[in-house]
Amino acid sequence: MPANFPPTSLNLLTKLKAGGEEGMWQVSWKRFLELYHEPIEVIARSCYRHHTGGHEPLSGFIEDAVANTVADFFTRGQHSYDKSKGRLRTYLRVLTNARVVDLLRKERPIDRRPLDDTTHTSLPAESPGESDAFARSLLASLVEDLRASIPLRQFEIFERVKLKHQSPQFVAEDLGIQRAMIDRNIHKAMTALRQLAAQPEYQEEFYQ
Amino acid sequence: MKAINLLTRSSESDLTPEEEAQLTRELSDAYHMDEASATSRDVQRIAEKVKARMECPPVHDIEPDNA
Numbered sequence: 001m002p003a004n005f006p007p008t009s010l011n012l013l014t015k016l017k018a019g020g021e022e023g024m025w026q027v028s029w030k031r032f033l034e035l036y037h038e039p040i041e042v043i044a045r046s047c048y049r050h051h052t053g054g055h056e057p058l059s060g061f062i063e064d065a066v067a068n069t070v071a072d073f074f075t076r077g078q079h080s081y082d083k084s085k086g087r088l089r090t091y092l093r094v095l096t097n098a099r100v101v102d103l104l105r106k107e108r109p110i111d112r113r114p115l116d117d118t119t120h121t122s123l124p125a126e127s128p129g130e131s132d133a134f135a136r137s138l139l140a141s142l143v144e145d146l147r148a149s150i151p152l153r154q155f156e157i158f159e160r161v162k163l164k165h166q167s168p169q170f171v172a173e174d175l176g177i178q179r180a181m182i183d184r185n186i187h188k189a190m191t192a193l194r195q196l197a198a199q200p201e202y203q204e205e206f207y208q
Numbered sequence: 209m210k211a212i213n214l215l216t217r218s219s220e221s222d223l224t225p226e227e228e229a230q231l232t233r234e235l236s237d238a239y240h241m242d243e244a245s246a247t248s249r250d251v252q253r254i255a256e257k258v259k260a261r262m263e264c265p266p267v268h269d270i271e272p273d274n275a
Contacts, residue, residue: 029262033255034245063250067257075262139211139238162232163239197215206212 029074033066035140039089039133040066040096047100050124061103068099087204089134097123138205145196150189157182158189211235 044065048057057065072095143163147155157175160166161182168182196202211234214227223231245251 029258030255033258034251035242037245037251037254038241063254063257067254067261070254071258071261135212136234136238136241139235140242142215143235143239143242159239163236165236194215197212203216206216 029070032073033070035144036092036137037066037070039130039137040069040092042127042130042133043093043096044069044100046124046127046130047097048104050122051101051104061107065096065100065103068102069096072099089205093123093126134205138202142193142196142202146189146193149196150192154185154189157185161186162189211238 041062044062045057048061048065049055069092073092146158150158153175157171160171161168168186169179172179172182197206210227211231214223214231
């Protein structure tokens with residue numbers, strides 16, 4: 001059945017964790033892919049190496065694994081993400097590993113080792129690269145949440161100075177406002193960012 | 209990745225200049241990763257595959273649980 005999801009997904013993580021089918025359907029899978037493709041790719045590569053004795057996957061294999069993981073994440077019903085059972089990042093690891101094992105079974109492992117029934121539960125340890133990629137995705141989600149929760153002009157100032165590294169003086173002159181106004185807006189935006197980061201949805205995912 | 213710890217630790221005035229710089233750098237990295245993803249051909253190619261699978265979902269052997 002074609003998936004007709006809303007085109008935007010503000011406060012994505014909050015909506016994903018809202019529980020029930022409604023929370024899921026409010027999130028655009030394209031936005032989820034943009035934000036979380038990097039950690040899913042890292043997990044898929046790690047799982048491939050784990051199950052093939054250290055071989056490196058082809059890029060097409062990883063693309064298929066990521067696509068299958070994201071598609072499953074948004075289409076499955078009975079086995080959908082349940083926040084009461086664990087963190088989103090844990091579920092993504094388990095789901096990605098399952099899709100990697102599926103693809104390996106179809107294509108046969110490169111070293112011809114048979115995949116036994118326990119393979120799908122055997123996960124590689126989380127690498128520093130995976131932790132960093134997931135943290136980057138969480139921070140990007142946090143910035144998206146911030147965009148949705150503060151005045152547009154305030155976010156624009158925060159974005160230009162803090163994220164795009166434009167000088168506060170340049171932004172003040174460009175916007176025709178006093179330099180002190182730039183500092184006040186950035187301070188307010190940073191305060192809002194801290195408040196968002198303190199929400200349970202993020203706290204659950206933040207710790208290593 | 210220290211940004212998360214820095215964000216959730218006390219108030220902004222408690223950050224040293226080095227910590228402030230690190231927080232800004234990591235936020236900026238995440239922002240630019242997101243910006244790059246939106247126009248990445250690799251991500252667009254994966255998106256086409258996701259769309260195809262959602263329109264015709266495959267049957268998988270393994271159904272994971274996030275326990």
